[in-house]
Amino acid sequence: MARKQGSHSDITGPRVQDTALRLIARHGYAAVSMRQIAAEVGVQAGALYNYTPDKQSLLFDLMRAHMQDVLDALAAADLRGDPPARLDGFTRFHIRFHLPRPDQVFVSYMELRNLAPENFAILESMRRDYETALEDILRDGVAAGVFSVPDTRIATMAIIAMLTGLSHWYREGGRLGMDAIEGIYCNLVQKSVRR
Amino acid sequence: MARKQGSHSDITGPRVQDTALRLIARHGYAAVSMRQIAAEVGVQAGALYNYTPDKQSLLFDLMRAHMQDVLDALAAADLRGDPPARLDGFTRFHIRFHLPRPDQVFVSYMELRNLAPENFAILESMRRDYETALEDILRDGVAAGVFSVPDTRIATMAIIAMLTGLSHWYREGGRLGMDAIEGIYCNLVQKSVRR
């Protein structure tokens, strides 16, 4: 039954990743079996091991790819201007990047504890880089006298939690579109740190 | 070997709950087995079924009890004054109640998808009640002209995400104590919605 038409590795590979992401987002890493993933892809469980050395790597690769995409996109965004403008830029970037990827956001947030320690450390470091990008903006704003926050580290965590939380309840086709959401969050974020 | 001293049901029962909470917070509901819980309690797996009809009920009871505690404590807090004072009261209440209960917060947040649909609906409804308490404050503040938010529902979700996020990274004995944290978050929250 193998290979009904053409070579399948470039088709099955991505399908394994996509299916794993969707199932893990929905049911959680521990609750999804390799056989479930295989069944949705349309192969037997053994075939998955042509595309991942084990289940743990499947999860880790998904999470690392997502975080790398975030960091690359942030670097490409190349935020400029005064601190308030850069803060708006960061807020809009976060929303525009994350809202269309709810499954990646969900998995990257919920499955950290299912990572092997060395994998966890790698992702935590990437996450820290992302947080630092925001904290730098806040620090510059405080130094320039345009922001007033009691503690830039906590303000950073608070803002990121606020933005990430958005991905957890926002559903496409809801009462408000992404543009409206962006404006509202820019307003909340900007005011929370202003003098 | 049964009952080495006295009747054990009033000792084992709470220990089952406590152990389940701790293990589920650490490893996740799907990744924790009844045998693991039993081993930490110090009984065989079968004995757990004197205290819960099944694993799902064990999770649900933990989560419902936590949400009920939250709602009861909020009602007892009896926030009074003008909207800014009530908003400060809500913020401080949230932090004071949730920071000492990191496991409950974690489980109630992460394990929603492992609930049976009817159990999920019950918890979602309780969560909605909590959110409404905050939204009422914001709406009153907007009506009174002391708050300015583009959308009270979104501001509610944003603030709660910010506060809940705190529980995910705050660790006792860190750089800042709970009192300092409270002040910082009151500042951030208050400014984010003020005129």
Add this chain to the structure above:
DNA sequence: CATCTAACTGAACAGTCGTTCAAATGAAAA
């Protein structure tokens, strides 16, 4: 055409899973 080989199957391995239940236990009641 025959050959090669990437891709996949299907079975097997050694465990673990949630749950049930007859039997054993031992503190409290009679």
Add this chain to the structure above:
DNA sequence: TTTTCATTTGAACGACTGTTCAGTTAGATG
């Protein structure tokens, strides 16, 4: 002391787990 019964054990149930691998398939290559 004997009886009672809440409590727990320990074994069993059928199903499922991640992973391995010899064998099969069929498109691509020569």
